[in-house]
Amino acid sequence: MKIEKIHHVAYRCKDAKETVEWYTKNLNMDFILAIAEDHVPSTHEPDPYMHIFLDAGDGNVLAFFELPTKPEMGRDPNTPVWVQHIAFKVKDRDTLLQFKDNLEKNGIQVLGVTDHSIFHSIYFFDPNGHRIELACPDPDEDAMLKKLDAVKWDMLEEWSKTKKAPRHAAWMHEKELSDV
Known part of the structure; x- marks a missing residue:
């Protein structure tokens, strides 16, 4: 028994039409x-909603619920804003830079490009306040992933015992920190 893939990932949105357009x-x-109901099928709770689905590429589906009768959306105040995010893969760095340029032309503030060694990312927010990441692979991604694969269990074990960042993969961001 094994999971095949993610069917869809669902988040809440403030306005379904605005979200689709964005x-x-x-x-x-x-x-x-789009699916709209006056009752929640799983719980039978009377609560109107609009459920929208977007093609995120390669069979991946991103979905949102607009819930007009619920209190305004919030976020977990104990979780830093950078933690919860949706990350999408793009083909290469040129594509990443094209997206960055287009987003900025559309008035969206973009953070990055951030070099994570195995991939490069930009970050921004959708109109609902969800943090979005676009990431492209590094040309040396395969070799670096092998290095990370070799230490993943040791890292997890050390973290589990100490709750301090193990140094097994410190090479990933050392270049970035030395540039500061």
């Missing part, structure tokens, strides 16, 4: 489905 305009996603 993702189609800024990330070139296709709007593929």
Whole structure:
């Protein structure tokens, strides 16, 4: 028994139409489905909602719920804003830079490009306040992933005991920190 893949990932949105328009305009996603009900099928709770689905590429589906009768969206105040995010892969660095340019032309503040050694990323927020990451592979990704694979269990064990960052993969960001 094994999971095949993620069917869809669902988040809450403030406005379904605005969300569809933002993702189609800024990330070139296709709007593929909308479902609206007055009752929640799983709980039978009377609560109207709009459930929208966007094609995030390669069979990946990003979904949102607009819940007009619920209190305004918030976020967990104990979790830093950089932790919870949606990351999408793009083909290469040129594509990443094209997205960065287009997002900035559309008035969206973009952080990065951040070099994570195995991949490079930019970060920004959607109109609902969800942090989005676009990442492209580094040309040496395969070799670096092998290095990380070799130490993953040792890192996890050390973290589990000490709750301090193990140094097994410190090479990933040492170059970036030396540039500061």
